[in-house]
Amino acid sequence: MVRKLSTKDVGKTEEPKKSRGRPRKISAVEKGSNSGKRKLSKSVSEEPRIKQKKIEVPNLFELASVGVALTLGQGDTGQLGLGEDIMERKKPALVRGELDGKKIKKIIGGGMHTVCLTDDHKVYSFGCNDEGALGRLTSDDSEGFEPKIVGGSLEGVKVIDISAGDSHCAALSEDGNVFLWGCFRDNHGRLGLAKEWEKCGEPIKLDQIQNCVVAIASGCDHVAMITDEGKVFTLGCGEQGQLGRLSKYALSRGGRKSAEERCLRPKPVTVPKIKGKSGKPMFCEVYCGSYCTYIVSTDGDVFGFGLNNYHQLGIPDGESRYMPVYIPTFSEKKWRSISGGLHHSMLLDEHGDVYCIGRGDYGRLGLGEKVLIADKPTKIEALQNIVQIGAGPCVSFAVDKNGKAFAWGMGTNFQLTSGEEDDEWTPIEFRGKQLEERSVIMVGGGGQHTVLLACDKIVNGE
Template sequence: METSSRLEFCLHSWGANSYGQLGQGHVEDQPVPQLSDAAALPHCAVRTLSGGGGHSVVVTDSGHVFVCGQNHRGQLGLGHNADVLTFQLCPSLTQKVRNVACGWDFTLLLTDFGQVLACGSNAFGQLGVGPTITHSCSALGVKGLRELVVSIAAGLRHSLAVTESGCVYQWGTGLFSHAKRALSPHPVPAHLSSMVPTLVPGLEKETSRLVTAGSAHCACLTGDGDLFLWGSNKHGQLTATDQFLSSPTLLNRSLLDGEKVINVWSGWTHIIAQTESGRVFTWGRGDYGQRGQQRPASQKPGQQSAGSSAKGGNHEVKVLRGAKQIACGSEHNLAIVGGCLFSWGWNEHGMCGDGSTTNVSQPKLVCGLRPVLIGCGAGHSLAVCAATAS
């Protein structure tokens, strides 16, 4: 996006704020977008935004990392475990960072050199540094990834990475209990039970380029536009009939009218995919409105709709066609369409930004913002917006 000297950028945040993850200097939830205290951020463009269960991370175009929010497990990478209520520079990083992925209480950072750094909780091996470290307040290098990495993803308690050659690695035991129940008496495969990066089998003939993760599932997009899914299918998020898939399974393109996938995002229990023509499809859990589909009048809140089953649960959200960006929280979403910001899904803490705490079943315009970049935490929302200077 081209900018002129008359254009300024500002960071807005809203939703859950129990730990200061909105970066506004307090711990009160905000049901409408408010300016974050961005005094510590330099006057430069922001590259990416992300959030976890109670923390937020901003990466600038210059590769610097700014953090705020919950820090009890060291997920902010500041060298201590005290919560932070406004964005602070993470000074210990010696390499420039180009991407970030936040799990519930941990953070993955992808450097310009293709190295993965991790900080926060390692109770489930989600940092990829082995079982002896319970948590880290400083970013540690994930040594088991010997190739350059091009894509990272953080689930609730597991992690994924794609290397330059297109291989997919997984670590963290967040899916282990699901796998053990589903596969017993057979053993759980190594990639679902390892505390260090382990090659995901079944993708050897594919050239993967992008990964994303839910609370207990994984998704991988190849350069050919194929989408592979594995993990828990409790809410139909894998579009399969089995309750659990231990290895990557190809999504049938007929569910997307035969089109290739160009991008994919994941909440905790739902998935959003955009096809080559710009159409946007959603599937998985929908009882909070996170699929962008109007709930039938006869359906009570919290009750799964028939469309959320594993049998043909995909749904096209037509208002999102041509979306430039989409971001998923745990059960809510943001999208930029035609320069406007839309939100939908779970809204208990006001993360949809409409001033209420009522769930939003279809994409709804968030008024007053000109979004340039968006990101979500589990229960909060972030947007870099353009504003005409006075």
């Protein structure tokens, strides 16, 4: 049921994948105020260090609403979390099992798996585990069809954020530690996670970063992080430039040589100064598309690196970037959020308006059938008062302040709730019995499925 798509000068297929062969720190949380800011203390080192300015970021975990998990789309590897008998859903279905009665803060769709974060800081996963993406041991495929807790090194850890890619997951703890599990892949196949070629079936703690991490994001096969000193670290596959620290020449000449040291160890990204501004920028936000990365400074300036073949980085020449570049077209507004798919990007501004840029095939830009490409952020006039956005490879989503969710893009995998395989070129409202008495909090796209977090409308006072 997968539609094969045309490609353009890209070393990756746009076909949603059916298999993986294709997608010492010390800190304290000051809870005495209602500012919604998470304050992290300076890390301690044996050697004297120049005092660095620390950034403050919103404590999104404490600010986030709680709800229940809903899924729809393709579920042949268990990514819907609905049991072995349900391989497909055209409308949102309630995920039960071990999540029944749990208050969920966040839900993320990976390539062929799903990961949830509860209000008691626990992580649950379900779906395909052939590359260790569930973070827990499974004796057979059937054990991935229902949600189970991720333990191991996460036991006793207060997780406050999660991210997921094609075959990996990341978790951020309250004290600024990052845990990873699963595997990265590149054009040669399995790249590895901690060691080259090897997957990690249970969470491992990253210990190479000496400062507290305050934000994480995942692309298909890479992870980007922000520290409390406003620095950017990346690891994973860098073939399209998404790591922002390996040159195109080095990648083409080096191949897989020393991949473990160069790619699988988190290392800092050097970001250039902006002409006319003094000092190097400090960063507080990070977002990832499938094969690109966006970082936002404390001044609101946006930099990007990675795949740009359809202008998804906001750079009109269509050339990919292997090192960070300042993006003027993205820096003209103040953005609440950025979300990227395979060949398109979405941006949500402070006024609740949504802009799209990149490839328009199959309707993913939401701008109508006549717009097959946009080389600058273009407003979707049909959407207003939006508070959350999300993207899958070829689909897009938005949630407004009233808890209504909208979808547009490729309909092949039933990710849009229309119940049909037709593409939607402009936003349509989410439909389904499970949403009649619920408000949507967040929505996102996996490789072939859609995930939602929703709460009872009575809880919201409606």
